[in-house]
Amino acid sequence: MTTAESDTTAEAPVTNRKQPFPRGFLDTISTGWAERPESLPSARPQAPYAAARRAAVSAVFTGKRLVFEAGSLKQRSNDTDYPFRAHSAFAHLTGWGADAEPDSVLVFEPTDAGHDVTLHFRERAGRETTEFYADATVGEFWIGPRPSLAGVAADLDIATDHLAAFTASDDDVTLGQNAALDSYVSELRLVKDEYEINEMRRAVEITARGFDDIIQALPDAAKHARGERVVEGVFHRRAREDGNGEGYDTISASGPHACYLHWTRNDGAVVPGDLILVDAGAEADSLYTADITRTLPVNGKFSDVQRRVYDAVVEAADAAFAAAQPGVKFREVHEAAMAVIAERVAEWGLLPVTAQEALDADAGGHHRRYMVHGTSHHLGIDVHDCAQARREMYYDGVLEAGMVFTIEPGLYFQIDDLTVPEELRGIGVRIEDDILMTEDGPVNLSADIPRTADDVEAWIARVQG
Template sequence: MGPIPQDVLAQRRARFRAQLGEGVALVPGAKLVRRSNDVDYGFRQRSDLLYLTGFNQPNAVALLSRDRFVLFVQPREPAAETWTGRRPGVEGALRDYGADEAYPIAELTERLPLYLENVPRLYHRFGDDRDIDEIVQLALERVRSRVRAGITAPEEIVAPQSMLHEMRLLKEDGELEILREAADISREAHHAAARACREGAWEYEVEAALLHVFRARGGSGPAYPPIVGAGNNATILHYTENCSRLAAGQLVLIDAGVELHGYASDVTRTYPVGGRFEGRAREVYAAVLRAQQDALAAIDVGTSLRSIHEVAARSLVKGLLELGVLGGAPEDLFEEQAYQPFYMHTTGHFLGLDVHDVGNYSVGGKPRPLEPGMVFTVEPGLYFSVDNEQIPEELRGIGVRIEDDVVLTHNGVEILTSAIPREIDDVEAWMRA
């Protein structure tokens, strides 16, 4: 499974450029970020530039108008490439990435004013990159200074994301194929992690099992820092220390997915140390599983992530009543959001090039109706902190989340991660396999 091919990227750019009218759009890429002293973090391109160009090198900027696609890139430099790897350079930007024009990134300051002359609208989002913002400001000042020569500067500055993110929200066939492959890699990784959930093992050993599969199957690594939380650590939503030892009777919450060709998988499963769900942990797991099943059954064209969340929350209220955590009328408890101390996040988010992908969740002040091509997660959970003295003692230190990746199609709902078991008997058998 390879990255999105250049002909598809060209089609994306054509659709985007058609929306620009007489305007010009500037889409900056990412820079290297210093980790410590003279060591950088691994490079990850900004998703908007990756979506439009596939260009996966630092310090690049794309400029697009109705009739041209320009790339500003790092030039070829043999000495630097000896240390840090090959660069496509200006030549590669033209030859391999379909640019109509390409220039060294150092020439952006000089050339940008030429592209802004007599253009009514500039598409650029300020605040993402201070250096690019300064170049844009300088370019605007230079164009404005030529007013006596009959040159006009853009009168309107608009963030291009309002158009670009709407495109990214509806996934193409090629994107779905990558997401399916990412889901399969995550399936294998979760299987390896589940088998590592043994008494006495360390959370970081379980994490290592995940990371090995991610890279061995061709992924670039995790799509986000993996969460491997045993016992009370599972009640911390974004626990990433992964440094505790697994003990008998605990549940281990694993939230981890691979990144493949820029696209994220996002999967959570909760496994019992030793391979069997027992006691109250089994009851909590069953309540969360039922909530996810109810939420998945509620998905349809025209529903919203908000309505799906409400279905899950109502189901969790029922579970909390059965567990003896809440008391009262179910609908009153739902309206009062009495579940929030134990379920404090929403049930889903969009998924794609970003794990929390782009796209507006509301339109016209109302929850956005779901459409075919949208990919999102369904991830209810219950979390009972060991420090919460208001709940039964035997529930304290139990955290459960079950998360799957879903695509809405014209034919219904496809659960991309359905091959990773969720049912109690299936999970136990999987851990033994």
């Protein structure tokens, strides 16, 4: 990785590894460049949807000056930063996705008629400025062309202004500092519009291709000391080639690692005879993400014990899907899955009480040892979308057409859990699908990714040829 070699003037002191630019460079760097005529783009497809969201926010917060910050670059180490991703609420209200500019600010100025909304960002610097060649963070010589005010205004169909024109006020209602605003913009995402649903489908399609890539790579992964990273790597390639990247850190958990719910170290071996649990989701350029989990037999075939656990998880997922209907409370989806989990682990003799006793809301919960997480969460521009929504709108909320959420039951028998027979220890299974609620009931957006034991075995055989 190269670094800026110089301070901005020939007379600047030499410090550490930096050297001043010679006078000849300074005298000529701003000359000899072709003109850059700009043809303004048509508004992108999400622009009218973002405008409708801004109108909804404006109608609720009348008379308030609202400020939504995109966020800034975050340091990874020394002078390197993490890839920038704008705040989800900012992206949702602007329509700016993977191409959003760091430090941008969306401002709602109150008027008698509602609000005037302006997007402030750091416009491109001309080639006559020192920023162009000397600033490795934003200079176009370093990071490539940056957007103009007019170009973004046309692209997003929104008024734009230079970042320097924005001044904060003590009366600002700012995202992250006002609970009512945080909750509202989070709840605004509970029901997806047509554009969002199409982007969710796109993310799932990319993810499906990524899982095919994973299956094809399993023999190579089994040969590598850190085969989990082989799996992670092939999915990353697909997510970057066809989308913006991953919507969250891929979980590539083989053998007993599958029992660790958020295993992202991905440094273990992939051993034939074991299961590998892969929880992965591609993020589209719009920032909408899929969230899919499949548990695969590394050698292509489930053992009898593995299949027994796997089939129980499929049964729980099917029960949750059947329970997910318009008008049903969101938490009832989880309750349906947990009823199956309790029945199966009780049947296998793992509980000190009956399944019914375990399901008692106050005195029970014994079965949760083997599935401590929830069955569902909302999904969208965040993998755990709408996280600031009020409980009565989320967990105790009612399912409506346009909601997108996961169904992801699992069973996890830790390698050192003495409450289960030895044959179960080290087996972890999760099956996760992305569900769209419609007026007629749930639709599994990821249904084309095989999920039953027989279909998974046939899938592996087909892809590996």
